[in-house]
Amino acid sequence: MIEWFHPGFIYLFGAFLVPLLKGKKRLKQVYILLLPAIAFVNLLLMSKGVLLSEGKTWVLTFLGYELTLGRIDRLSMVFAYVFVIASFCMFLYSLHIKEDWQHVSAFLYIGSTLGVVFAGDLFTLFFFWEIMAWASLFLIWYGKTKSAFGAGFRYIMVHSFGGVCLLAGVLIHLHNGGSLAFESFTWGIGGEYLGVNLIFLAFIINAAVPPLHAWLADAYPEASVTGAVFLTAFTTKSAIYVLIRGFPGVEILIWLGAIMALYGVVFAVLENDIRRLLAYHIISQVGYMVAGVGMGVFGTAAGEMAINGAAAHAFCHILYKAVLFMGMGAVIEVTGRRKLTELGGIYKYMPITFWLYMIGAFSISGFPLFNGFVSKTMIVHASAMWGYPTIWLMLEGASIGTFLHTGLKLPWGVWFARDTPVCEAREPPKNMLAAMGITAFLCTLLGVYPQILYNILPYPVDYVPYAPGHVVAMCQLLLFTFVAFWLLRAMLHGTPTITLDTDWFYRIPGKRVIRFCEGPLMSFANYIDQNVMRMAGFIVWVSRNPFAALRIKGEEVKLKVEKPVITPKKAEEYERGLEEARRRYTKELPRLSLGASILLILLFFLVYLAMYLLTVH
Amino acid sequence: MKMKIAITMRHLFLMLYVSLFVGVLAGILVKLFLHPHAYFWWEEIPVFSAVYGFVGCIIIIVASKALGHHWLQKEEDYYEKH
Incomplete structure (x- = not known):
């Protein structure tokens, strides 16, 4: 029997061979695509039970603790599947990139995310959590602009804070007699829950829950065209995974999630940067999943529906968000422009990109026959089963906003809106189109045959997405959203502005604090220092x-x-x-x-x- | 060229009107004949989703624009200046 091999380590070790293949362009490209393919085969073998279908493996002893690198169950498998499948499409999209180290950071990023997914204990989780933050930082810095550098710096500051919270939380949790195993925590408020709450804080920072979300909308749009596509998938969705694992059924998450879903929508109305608009929709969509985790009480039918919904929505979201970012990345790649006010009328140059983008847009909006419909409605349905009327209305309302921006305003502003094109454009390189095509195909496939997805979810699925009532209600909602958009479309033109978000708190008052420290506080310190030195000198002089x-x-x-x-x-x-x-x-x-x-x-x-x-x- | 665009736009609008009509009609028919299980009182109204979509969209646009205009939107070099 062959020993199980951790899929994450295929990426982590495989990464360092990429720079060695310098000069052999074809070979390198084949190699880059081969790694995710091997990882996928590995997962398939695991699911068939050839290598080890469920249980714990790769158990190491460290400082008297037992570390588990491989904890395999249905929940970790569903996330591992989507990470590996999405990574294949994303590497195909970035195949033309010549900078080897950009590929290396992407491989490390994905490998460490898989490490998080299979981590069975809290130390292993922390270890991979940190690699994830640092590896992704370089994808932002490869944007190679001054603003990318600044945004990356702020990104890593926030994530370092999150990492410290996680470590402190784990240590306090252990000190209080908690177990090192990464299972669901007993959550509560009060001193004895300090460790658990710090872990919770670290998780919701990565899940970009407002007001701790600003790093996402700040940094993702500054990343390189291909780097941004990687970023959309892994950090937030691995945060959803750890929340499902650690905090299912924590009620505050329902409200945080519903607020998040609307928060992203409101900010997307105001946004002029095309990828920042999409970034706000990541926040919005992750809100659905967070709400799903909050409703996921163990052992109840509605709870299982909610957890299934959160996992399924993470799966679908990764795919359609990749298509959307790929589409907008293609526009930036060929035009060099990234603002709605500077784009418009270029449909005739890039119709294929437009239509592939629209598949992603229909998916995120939850049109029937696309994958958003089969997963998002599970979470909304769970909120109905629990009997949360406000949550239900908030989540449905966020659907309206999602279609309004990603499905209408953004494509309208980028490809139409003007009679004459603002600039020359063309279709992007073939590998980019192919990647978009494959990902868009997967979005429709899951929309048409949701059973493929439902079969791998953590709990048995007792849900029929294509009930006539659901389909008709969703069609009405989206059609009439379109009517309202068409009437108010003049209000939706981009404006050359930026929108303040909670990053204001560390960008303006934070900067002032630094300035105060460098200026007045430093001169005061110098003054004290000089006088103390003079006094010391005098005492030395006297004592002679x-x-x-x-x-x-x-x-x-x-x-x-x-x-x-x-x-x-x-x-x-x-x-x-x-x-x-x-x-x-x-x-x-x-x-x-x-x-x-x-x-x-x-x-x-x-x-x-x-x-x-x-x-x- | 102009003529051709006008015709296709007309077709698109015709399609839109038809689909709006079909959507509303289907909602009423489903309610009358299939009686899907409703969790909240408003789900009993056959055109609730249509109204919610239309009104919700307008509220989102107007409210966000007001929020941005009066408070959150700043000139692009805001962070360089401050």
């Missing part, structure tokens, strides 16, 4: 010969007092004398007699004795 020093200081004071009453000549003489005394001072060491020295030593001992007696009694 206290008698002579005292004499010199006494003379100085005497001179100052007498100066107004004596003749200038005499004063000058006086000063010269003082000068001479100062000059001789350092050479003139005190000459103590033997008796005086012994007296000093005895005095010293006396003080010491007094101190001893005082402390003892």
Whole structure:
């Protein structure tokens, strides 16, 4: 029997061979596509039970703790599947990139995400969690602009904070007698839950839950065209995975998720940057999943529906979001423009890109026959089963906004909106089109045959997406959204503005704090520092010969007092004398007699004795 | 060329009107003959989704624009200036 091999390590180890294939273009491209393919075969073998279908493996001992690198069950498998499938499409999309290290960071990013997915204990989770943050940072910096550098820096600051929270949370959790195994936590409010709450905080930072979401909309649109496509999938969806694992059925998540779903929609209305608009829709869509996790109480039919919905929606979301980012990336690639105000009318140059993008847009909006419909409605249905009317209305409302922006406003503004094209354009390179085609095909495939997806979900699925009531309601909702859009389309033109978000708090007051530290606070510190140094210097000077020093200081004071009453000549003489005394001072060491020295030593001992007696009694 | 575009736009609008009509009709028919299980009172209204889509869309646009106009939207070099 062949030993199980961790799919993440196929990426992690495989990454470093990429730079070695320098100069062999074809071979390198084949190799880059081969790694995800091998990982996929590996997963298939796992699901067939050839390598190990369920259970724990790769157990190591570290500092007396048992670390589990491979925990395989239905939940980790569904996430692993989608990560591997999506990574294949994404590598195909970025195949023309010549910078090897960009591929390497993408491989490390995906490998570490798979590490998170299969992690069976909290230390392993933390280890891969950190690699994930750092590897993805380089995909942002490969945007190679000043703003990309700044955004990347802010990104890593936020994620370092999240990482520290996770580590601190894990350590406190262990200290309080918690187990190292990564199972669902007992969540609550209060001192004894501090560790668990820190872990929770780290998870919702990565899930981009407002107000901790600004890193996403700040950094993703600044990444390189291909890097952004990778970024959309892994960080937030692995956060959903760990939330399902650790905090299913935590009620606050339902509300956070529903607010998140609407929050992204509102900000997307205001956005002019095409990829930032889509980034806000990641936040919105992840909101559905977060709400699903919140409703996922163990052992209830509605809870299982919600968890299934969250996992299924993560699966579908990764695919259609990739198509959307690929489409907008293609526009940026061929036009070099990224703002709605600078685009328009270029449909005739790139119709294939447009239609492939629209498949993604129909999917995210939840049109019947596309994959968003079969997964999003599960979460909405779960909210109905639980009887949350407000949540239901909020989630349905977010669907309206989603179609409005990604399905109508964005394609309208980018490809139409003007009678004459604003610039020359063409279809993107073939590999990009092929990647979009495959991903769009998968979106429709899952929409038409949802059973493929339902079969791999964590719980048995008892849900019929294509019930006539669902289909008709969704069609009505989206059709009338279109009517409202058409009437108000003049209001939806991009404006050359940016939108303030919660990153304002660390970009403006944060900058002011730094400025305050560098300016006033530093000069104050310098002032204190100088004076303390001067005082220390004086004490050193005095202690060399206290008698002579005292004499010199006494003379100085005497001179100052007498100066107004004596003749200038005499004063000058006086000063010269003082000068001479100062000059001789350092050479003139005190000459103590033997008796005086012994007296000093005895005095010293006396003080010491007094101190001893005082402390003892 | 102009003529051709006008005709296709007309066709598209015709399609839109037909699909709006069919959507509403289907909603009513499904309600009358299939009686799907409703969890909330508003699901009993056959055209609820249509109204919600239309009104919701307008609210989202108007409310977000107002929010942006009065508070959140700033000139593009805002962060460089401050």
